[in-house]
Amino acid sequence: MQIDSCSFLFPESEANSLRTVSGKTQTRRQFLQAAAAVGAMAAASGKLRAGSPAPAVRWPKLKGSPVLDSLHPVIERSRDVHTHVEKIVEVAGWMAYEELPMPEYQIPFGVGQGSADDVLDFILTADSVDTAFTDFSTHVKFQVDYAGRHWSDSDALFACMKRAMDDGFSILDGKFLARLTRPQLERIFSGNIEMPMLDEKLQVWRQVGSVLAEKYDGRFHNFVKSCSPRLYDNGAGLIDRLVKEFPRFDDVSPYDGQTIKIYKLPQLGIWLAYSSLRKGGQLAVEDIDKMTAFADYIVPVALRLLGITSYSPKLEHAINSYRMIPRDSRWEVEIRAHCIYATALLTEEINNIRPKDRQIIIPQIDARLWTHYHTTHWPHHLTKTIMY
Numbered sequence: 001m002q003i004d005s006c007s008f009l010f011p012e013s014e015a016n017s018l019r020t021v022s023g024k025t026q027t028r029r030q031f032l033q034a035a036a037a038v039g040a041m042a043a044a045s046g047k048l049r050a051g052s053p054a055p056a057v058r059w060p061k062l063k064g065s066p067v068l069d070s071l072h073p074v075i076e077r078s079r080d081v082h083t084h085v086e087k088i089v090e091v092a093g094w095m096a097y098e099e100l101p102m103p104e105y106q107i108p109f110g111v112g113q114g115s116a117d118d119v120l121d122f123i124l125t126a127d128s129v130d131t132a133f134t135d136f137s138t139h140v141k142f143q144v145d146y147a148g149r150h151w152s153d154s155d156a157l158f159a160c161m162k163r164a165m166d167d168g169f170s171i172l173d174g175k176f177l178a179r180l181t182r183p184q185l186e187r188i189f190s191g192n193i194e195m196p197m198l199d200e201k202l203q204v205w206r207q208v209g210s211v212l213a214e215k216y217d218g219r220f221h222n223f224v225k226s227c228s229p230r231l232y233d234n235g236a237g238l239i240d241r242l243v244k245e246f247p248r249f250d251d252v253s254p255y256d257g258q259t260i261k262i263y264k265l266p267q268l269g270i271w272l273a274y275s276s277l278r279k280g281g282q283l284a285v286e287d288i289d290k291m292t293a294f295a296d297y298i299v300p301v302a303l304r305l306l307g308i309t310s311y312s313p314k315l316e317h318a319i320n321s322y323r324m325i326p327r328d329s330r331w332e333v334e335i336r337a338h339c340i341y342a343t344a345l346l347t348e349e350i351n352n353i354r355p356k357d358r359q360i361i362i363p364q365i366d367a368r369l370w371t372h373y374h375t376t377h378w379p380h381h382l383t384k385t386i387m388y
Helices: 035-047 072-077 087-096 116-127 155-166 172-176 182-188 198-215 220-225 238-245 265-279 298-305 311-318 329-351 361-372
Strands: 081-083 141-144 149-152 252-255 260-261 310-312
Touching: 072 260, 072 329, 087 329, 116 155, 116 220, 116 265, 141 155, 149 155, 155 182, 172 198, 182 198, 198 220, 220 238, 238 265, 252 329, 252 361, 298 310, 298 329, 298 361, 310 311, 310 329, 329 361
Parallel strands: none
Antiparallel strands: 081 310, 141 149, 252 260
């Protein structure tokens, strides 16, 4: 992808302004010119600070997140990515007064209406292949026409899945996914170009389908119901078990001999399910506050443009010249780790300003950053991976 998460997900708010939009199922594809202009200047100034000595590391107060807890080695030893706490305080000083609503996600195309089980099946099946929607060589985005509209990126994934369901493909059934063929997947994902990383997506769905068929009667909702209603619960939580039982969700990287946990897609899948079903009381997640940012391509760009993070000249040049950054390289791990760390600190600073009854959690800030910067032309890092 440009790797996206579901773009029907979050309400929009105006950039660098106190005016917000309160619609509940807005598209994420509104790029605010003013925010980009201000952010670009912030990023330019941030580059000047990238090589300066780092002050003592301030750590977020959030406890109990294995993802955040694993980041210490990266944040303390980073060479090419830096987080500027003073800029976080500055940004929090105006962002705290935005609405920053709790999202209420609705699956597009009427999928799962009236059925929590179907919602869980669709979201987690889609989430497992929600990666790589831009061709790494040509930079052309995957697009498709469906239901009288034109869709791109992850929106196109959802459109293709609904179209496949219309055509009789049982794509929410693990037994079908386990036996999926490449010609079938080519038909399911037929669009303007071949779906990027099609072979990798085929292997992911086969792997996921095999686990579902063997253990959960082919359905993700049976998996969810078998878990503790927590993200982390001594190995029994939703994220605990997703990363353990489905290797495609085990998003970890090595760094100086340590294991860094990122967990972008497993967290995103549960967050989307929670956002869809929480209001009706159909899915409870008792420790949802332990969720971090979803470290992808877009949120790091937002942080750069706001001046919250800065990169070394060498890394900045590599990104701006569209060089591929290898999976698990020091550069890639630092970019993603600082995305999670900086977003956690920004959330904390915003909560220091907001009243007790207006406190937020990290995914709300992730949403705020993603919605405003998803369509920015500012370059993001390129890494060929199925993890985001």
